Amino acid sequence: MKKIILTLICSLAMxxxxxxxxxxxxxxxxxDYEAGRLLGIPNQIRDCxxxxxxxxxxxxxxxxxxxxxxxxxxxxxxxxxxxxxxxxADPEHRLNPQVDPAELFFLYSQYRTSxxxxxxxxxxxNSSDPQIIGVYGTQNTVAAPxxxxxxxxxxxxxxxxxxxxxxxxxxxxxxxxxxxxxxxxHIKNGFEVGFGGQFRLSxxxxxxxxxxxxxxxxxxxxQVYLRTPLLARYTLxxxxxxxxxxxxxxxGGAFDYLLSAGYTSASRVGxxxxxxxxxxxxxxxxxxxxxxxxxxxxxxxxxLKTHFLTIEAxxxxxxxxxxxxxxxxxxxxxTFDLGYVESDLSLNFISFSVGYTHSIYSPKKLKEY
Numbered sequence: 583m584k585k586i587i588l589t590l591i592c593s594l595a596m597x598x599x600x601x602x603x604x605x606x607x608x609x610x611x612x613x614d615y616e617a618g619r620l621l622g623i624p625n626q627i628r629d630c631x632x633x634x635x636x637x638x639x640x641x642x643x644x645x646x647x648x649x650x651x652x653x654x655x656x657x658x659x660x661x662x663x664x665x666x667x668x669x670x671a672d673p674e675h676r677l678n679p680q681v682d683p684a685e686l687f688f689l690y691s692q693y694r695t696s697x698x699x700x701x702x703x704x705x706x707x708n709s710s711d712p713q714i715i716g717v718y719g720t721q722n723t724v725a726a727p728x729x730x731x732x733x734x735x736x737x738x739x740x741x742x743x744x745x746x747x748x749x750x751x752x753x754x755x756x757x758x759x760x761x762x763x764x765x766x767x768h769i770k771n772g773f774e775v776g777f778g779g780q781f782r783l784s785x786x787x788x789x790x791x792x793x794x795x796x797x798x799x800x801x802x803x804x805q806v807y808l809r810t811p812l813l814a815r816y817t818l819x820x821x822x823x824x825x826x827x828x829x830x831x832x833x834g835g836a837f838d839y840l841l842s843a844g845y846t847s848a849s850r851v852g853x854x855x856x857x858x859x860x861x862x863x864x865x866x867x868x869x870x871x872x873x874x875x876x877x878x879x880x881x882x883x884x885x886l887k888t889h890f891l892t893i894e895a896x897x898x899x900x901x902x903x904x905x906x907x908x909x910x911x912x913x914x915x916x917t918f919d920l921g922y923v924e925s926d927l928s929l930n931f932i933s934f935s936v937g938y939t940h941s942i943y944s945p946k947k948l949k950e951y
Contacts, residue, residue, distance in 0.1 A: 604630035608644055615647060623651045642672045653685050662947065665689055669945035673697075673888050674823065692948055697888070697941040700766040702776065704892065706935025710756035710786040715903055716926035718910060720799075720917065721792045728925065729789040731756045743791065752800055753787025760784075760933065762811065772820035780809040780836070784931060785846065792921055797852035799922045803863075805843045805904075805929070809875075811836040817883065826885050833878040838900065840864065840871045850921055858920050867909045868916075868924065875900045883939070890939040900928040 604627075611626045627644050630636055636644055645668040652661035668675055674695050677687055714735045717723045726743060727734045729751030734741065740750040764778035785804040792798060813834030819825045845861035863869045881894025905924045916922050 604635040605640060608636065608640055608647075611647060612643070615650065620651050620655055624648060638671070642668065642675070645671055646675075649689070650683070650686060653683075653689060661689060665693060666945050669693065669695060669943070673941070673943040673945070676823070694944070694946050694948055696768065696943075698767075698944045700768075700939050700941050702762075702764045702766055702778075702892070702937055702939040704762045704764075704894070704935040704937035706760055706933050708758045708760055708782065708784055708898075708931040708933040710758070710784050711930040711932060712756075712786050712927045713930055714925055714927050716907070718923050718925045719790060720921045720923060721790055726791045729753060729787075730927075731787050732789075749791045752789045752798075753802070756784070756786040758782065758784035758804075758931075760935075762935075762937075764811070764813075766815075766939070768820070772817045774815045774817065776811075776813045776815065776834075778811065780807075780811055782807045782809060782931075784929065786929070788922070790922060792852075797850075799850045799920055800847065801845055801920075801922055802847040803843070803924075804846045805869075806841045808839045808841055809836045811877070813877075823885075828883040828885065828890075829880070830883065831878075831880045832896075833876070835874065835876050836898075838873040838875055840869065840873070843869045848916075848920055848922070850919075856919055858915060861916070866913050868906055868913055869904055870902065870906050873900050873902045873904070873929075879933075888941045888943075892935075892937040892939060894935055894937070896933045896935075898931040898933065900930060902928065904929050 607626050607630060611623045614620070614623055614626075627647070631641065631644055645664060649661055649664040649668055652658075652664055677690055679687075710731060712730045714730070717727070717735070719728060721728075726749065727736075727741070729739075730753075732751035732753050732755070733739055734751075740748055742748050760780060760782040762778060762780040764776040766774050766776040768774050783804070783806050785802055788799075788801045788803065790799040811834055813832050815830050815832035817828050817830040819828055843863040845858060845863075848858035848861055850856040864871065875898050877896055877898040879894050879896030881892055883890040883892050903926050905926050907926055910923050911917050
C-alpha cells in the first residue's frame with residue numbers, strides 16, 4: 583500500500599514538473615517568435631500539445647503561435663490546420679487588431695467561426711387558460727355558469743344565483759409543466775429558426791353548481807401532449823459578443839398530438855355524493871387527439887462564453903376544439919352519475935421556463951465562389 587501511495591505521489595510530482603516545463607517552453611517559444619527565430623518553435627511545443635500538458639489558456643496561446651509561425655514560414659497547409667485546431671480549442675476565437683497581424687486576419691476570415699447549430703433545452707411550468715367555444719352543461723348554464731380555474735367565462739370569480747345565494751369558484755390555476763428540446767440555427771442579422779419536440783402535461787379545473795348551492799360537481803381534466811414546435815426568433819444585439827444579456831422575441835406554431843387525457847379528480851357533492859374512479863377520455867372518444875397551435879413569447883439570454891442560459895415567458899393558443907362534441911353525451915357515467923358534460927373549448931396556456939442553449943461548432947474553410 584505504501585508503495586502504491588509513493589508511486590502516486592511521485593507521478594503527480596512528475597506531472598507538475600512536466601507542466602511547469604511546458605509552460606517554460608511556451609514562454610520561450612513566444613520570446614523566440616518576437617525575436618524572429620521561427621523555425622524551431624513547432625518542435626519546442628509540439629510534445630506538450632500532443633500530451634495535453636498545457637492548461638486551456640496555454641493551449642490557445644500555443645495553437646495561435648503555431649498558426650503564426652506557419653503563416654510567416656510560408657507553410658500554408660500547416661497554417662490552415664493549426665488554425666482549425668485553434669478554433670476547436672477556442673470557438674469564435676477573437677483577434678486583436680492592436681496585436682494580431684493582417685495575415686492572421688486574412689486567414690481567419692476564410693473560415694467558419696460561428697456555430698453550425700445550437701441545441702436548446704427548456705423546462706417550465708404552465709397555467710391553462712381555457713377559451714370557451716360553445717357552452718354545454720347539465721345545469722342551467724345561463725343562471726349558473728361553470729367556473730374554469732376559479733373564474734367564469736366572463737372572468738368573474740363569483741356570481742349571485744339568487745338574492746340570498748352567491749356562488750364562487752373552487753378550483754385553482756390549472757398548473758402543469760413542460761419540457762422542450764430544440765435544434766436551432768442562426769440565419770442572419772440576429773434571426774434564428776428552431777425545430778424540435780415538446781412534452782407538455784397540463785390541466786384545468788371545472789366547478790359546476792347544479793342550480794343550487796349545496797349540489798355541485800368538481801372536475802380536474804388533465805392532458806399529456808407531444809408537440810413539434812417550429813419557431814422564428816429575433817435576438818437584439820446578437821452579434822455583440824461583449825454583451826452578456828440578450829433580449830429576444832419569438833413566434834411559431836406546433837402540431838399537437840394528445841397522448842392521454844382523463845380526470846385526475848371528479849366528484850359530485852350534495853345529495854348522494856359520488857366520485858368517478860376511472861376516466862380515460864381518449865378511450866371513450868370524448869376528446870380530439872390532434873390539434874395545432876400558434877405561440878409567441880419573449881425572453882432573455884445570459885451569455886456563458888459561447889453558450890447561454892435563458893429565461894422566457896410565452897403564450898400558446900390552440901386552434902381546434904379539444905372536446906369531441908359528437909360524443910359529448912355518450913359517457914353515461916359522467917353525464918348521469920357525475921352530472922357533468924364538457925363544453926366546447928380550446929386549450930390555451932401561459933408558460934414560464936428556464937433553459938440552457940449549447941452551441942455546436944465545426945470550423946472549416948469557407949467555399950470560394
